[in-house]
Structure formats: structure tokens, C-alpha cells
Amino acid sequence: MGMEETPRQKKVATAIQQELAAMLQEAIRNQGASNLVLSITKVHVTVDLSLAKVYLSIFPQDKADTYLKGIQENSFQIRHDMSQRMKNQLRRMPEFSFYIDDSLDYVDGIEKALNQPDNPIDNAKGLPKRQKK
Secondary structure (H helix, E strand, O other), rough: OOOOOOHHHHHHHHHHHHHHHHHHHHHHHHOOOOEEEEEEEEEEEEOOOEEEEEEEEEEHHHHHHHHHHHHHHOOOHHHHHHHHHOOOOOOOOOOEEEOOOOOOHHHHHHHOOOOOOOOOOHHHHHHOOOOOO
């Protein structure tokens, strides 16, 4: 059973989400990458504020793994840049781990299954399993 996030965790997660989104979108504009939409859908921060799980939504979907790998490889530089941007808000910047947010794909799969002629509830084995991260 998971514990509820504390108000401090929520505040830190929201601040990181907003600042990280602004920083990554600015980096995308500076590189001149066109037809790329990157958004941060959720940030989970641990109780001790040492780790942050960042969930990204990247469009187009076929390039998502490439961009995620690049972001993961540069997570140290991203953490450093974030600590410079947020030095007046946080004493210590948490370590980042980046993941692709597949919740929209999961919802889309459920919608497609419900619109098929055969009942997906009767044939639940045909539905894809959601991976817990």
C-alpha cells in the first residue's frame, strides 16, 4: 500500500515539473528540432527529496525512445542546470530518473478494445498488460 505524498513533496515535485519543462523546451527550441513536442506529465519525489521520477510524454511516438535515451544519458548535466536554475528554491537537487509516460497509449488501447465487436471483458487475455514502474 503506497503512502500519500506530503505537502512538501507535492510542492517540490510541482516546482521541478514546471522548471524542468521550461528548460527542456528551451533546449529543444535552441537545437532547432522541429515537429517535436515534449511535456512532463508527472514528477514523483521520494520522502527524503533525494530522488525524482520524471515521466515524459514525447510526440511523435516513434522518436520517443531516441530522445529518452539522450535525456537519460545527459541526466547529470540536466541535474546541474536545474540546480543552477532553482538554487534559491531548493538546497539539494534530487537525482532524476526519466521514464516514458505510456498512460495515453494504455487508455487508447482500452478504447480500441471496447470498440471491437467481441467483448474484451470476456476475453481479457487479449488485452495488453500494464507494466508497473
